[in-house]
Amino acid sequence: EAGVTQFPSHSVIEKGQTVTLRCDPISGHDNLYWYRRVMGKEIKFLLHFVKESKQDESGMPNNRFLAERTGGTYSTLKVQPAELEDSGVYFCASSPRDGTGELFFGEGSRLTVL
Amino acid sequence: AQSVTQLGSHVSVSEGALVLLRCNYSSSVPPYLFWYVQYPNQGLQLLLKYTSAATLVKGINGFEAEFKKSETSFHLTKPSAHMSDAAEYFCAVSVRGYSTLTFGKGTMLLVSP
Numbered sequence: 001e002a003g004v005t006q007f008p009s010h011s012v013i014e015k016g017q018t019v020t021l022r023c024d025p026i027s028g029h030d031n032l033y034w035y036r037r038v039m040g041k042e043i044k045f046l047l048h049f050v051k052e053s054k055q056d057e058s059g060m061p062n063n064r065f066l067a068e069r070t071g072g073t074y075s076t077l078k079v080q081p082a083e084l085e086d087s088g089v090y091f092c093a094s095s096p097r098d099g100t101g102e103l104f105f106g107e108g109s110r111l112t113v114l
Numbered sequence: 115a116q117s118v119t120q121l122g123s124h125v126s127v128s129e130g131a132l133v134l135l136r137c138n139y140s141s142s143v144p145p146y147l148f149w150y151v152q153y154p155n156q157g158l159q160l161l162l163k164y165t166s167a168a169t170l171v172k173g174i175n176g177f178e179a180e181f182k183k184s185e186t187s188f189h190l191t192k193p194s195a196h197m198s199d200a201a202e203y204f205c206a207v208s209v210r211g212y213s214t215l216t217f218g219k220g221t222m223l224l225v226s227p
Contacts (some may be wrong), residue, residue: 033214103213104160105158
């Protein structure tokens with residue numbers, strides 16, 4: 001069974017540009033999460049989808065971030081326009097609807113904004 | 115709201131020595147507790163989890179953790195460190211019924227020969 005996959009693994013962009021990160025969860029997992037780790041800081045929650053609906057987006061930093069999960073399958077996280085402080089590693093995770101709380105993480109997408 | 119404190123951003127041990135990584139949590143309701151590990155250039159991998167069954171939890175690669183409610187702790191231990199244990203370790207908490215995790219800042223484990 002394939003795990004959570006994220007693309008790209010690393011993206012380098014200039015301030016003001018747009019970047020779109022993609023996450024493919026484990027097949028059949030209703031829950032999908034985005035987390036972010038800024039260098040030297042803890043991993044912080046961004047948002048949570050249940051199927052295609054946003055269950056909790058309290059961690060989204062501002063309106064430059066837009067997350068979608070079309071059809072309840074893969075998800076995208078767009079940053080537009082990117083700022084220097086957006087640099088970090090963006091992790092995606094998924095879990096089944098009736099899981100025990102364990103999240104299955106992807107390898108992360110490293111974003112560097114210059 | 116819940117929170118996690120991991121004492122020590124870096125822990126150094128010699129190969130064969132005891133590994134002890136500390137984690138204290140704060141939660142207003144009974145928690146689920148997790149330890150994740152991140153090896154270089156890899157994603158987060160679950161080591162073990164506490165979900166209200168036995169307080170001593172055994173995980174992969176010889177690691178275990180004990181849930182101590184009175185101390186609000188969930189420290190991670192391994193009797194004998196191996197070079198391959200060098201990685202960053204994260205303690206995390208969630209609330210029963212909700213699956214969003216709150217992470218600690220992580221502890222980098224360094225293992226020397």
